[in-house]
Amino acid sequence: MIKFEGVSKVFGTEGKAVQAVKNVTLTVNKGEVFGIVGFSGAGKSTLIRLVNLLERPTSGKVTVNNLEISTISPTELRKLRRGIGMIFQSFNLFNSRTVFGNIAYPLKLAKTNKQEIKRRVKELLQFVGLEDKEDNYPEQLSGGQRQRVGIARALATSPDILICDEATSALDPETTGEILNLLKKINKEYNITILLITHEMHVIRTICDRMAVMENGEVIEEGNVYDIFSDPQSKTTKNFISSVLNDKLSPRLLKKLHENPTVRLYRVIFTGEASSKPILSQVTRKHQIDFNIIYGSINELQEQLFGSLVVEFYGGKSEVDKVVEELSKIVEVREVVHHGS
């Protein structure tokens, strides 16, 4: 569907050149929601603009629907762009046009006849839930409503790819949730491939199937969202994940807990099957010791549960060791140590 092969993008000329994208190789499959996460300046914004040639790659190949796009003619490029919808952080609606006018604009560009435009705009307004706003101007709408107009406008020409450039970053948490639901619905109902960039891991967790992490222009980690959440490799990825999982105790609290030298804390990570079984309870009961969950969270990721809990076991050292050993065969267990003491 979308393929980057050794793609680089350099801005500026020699001397003060900035390499925004470095040798990126990535494939986005048809029908999936693919998210790229990274801090601002990581190059994600440039990378997605290579897909519809708002930016041209300095080197490497970008392929969209089996078409190598860097060599296409201006006419082919306009056709390609009509097949790729795009929504933006700041919505970028035409302030001089009404909601109707905004959604109708791409259809006018595609020379659709008036009646068909009317029908299609009505249909889209219904889809995004703004039937009563067609005569309003963007400035009369809230942020969430504006993004809905942006989405309707991007979908007007029935594209098969939707690019989202930080589409929810300017919205409050509740509205973000609504927009993400809408994007998921678009993906499911119309089978539109979605490529999104964000700096919020929450967005990735909520709607993405696969993801990549970008840093300094490079893709440093890539894969299934569930796999990356349960087993992150790089430090940046770990930081991003802990921003949504809330599974890290603060160093101060940890120090306090460790003031009692007999306390031993373990992090137990449940993935896949293990997360739906009473493992902790079974194993501790078998060895007749108690446990207490001190901290942690269980999250839904791609319709599976993922848990990361900090647990304290009450019992003699040998029993606890046995419990840990037995648990380790089923789930991942790590002792939580207090750094700096």
Add this chain to the structure above:
Amino acid sequence: MGVDWNTFWPRIVEATGETILMVILTLVFSSILGILMGLLFFVTREGNILQNKYVFNILNLIVNIVRPIPFIILLVAITPITREIVGTTIGTMAAVFPMTIAASFAIARIVENNLISVEPGIIEAAQAMGARPIQIIFGVLIPEALGPLILGLTFITVGLIDFSAMAGTVGGGGLGDLAMSYGYQRFDTSVMVVTVVILILLVQIAQFTGNFLSKAVLRR
């Protein structure tokens, strides 16, 4: 020294008509030229939809040469060209030509400045939809900047009323001519006062119309 108002009023009416004609004709011609130049300025600017260093720099140079020339000097300096194009250097039409030249360059700058204030993201959105540059210019850029553009043109119109009075001094006719020949050269203060009052009224009308139109466009 008294004035025979019975013969004088028709002259004032005629001169007012000439001034209005000069201003309107100049506004039409210079708007066409100025808006085209301003658009060219904007789209050829670095990073914009039709960026072209050469066109931009040449245009920039021309504008920067013409703009600083005081209008009264430009008026006299381009007399030979005026004669070539208009056929005469005296009268209302002869004044319209230099006024158009001066106003076009000013409008070009105003148009360019107003277009720069259009959110680049909006242009990017239109590009991403597959709009051609010409469709972006007329379907997006101009409608988005229309409110401030009208205010800019209003500002120019008020300036043109001023220019027309100056053009009057070199035989362009109009209220400026009248004020100079009767009020200044014949020391007739009452004529001067009447022409000044009419000029003030014209400026008020122009400004009111401009404000009204831009408000209508901006819906605020």
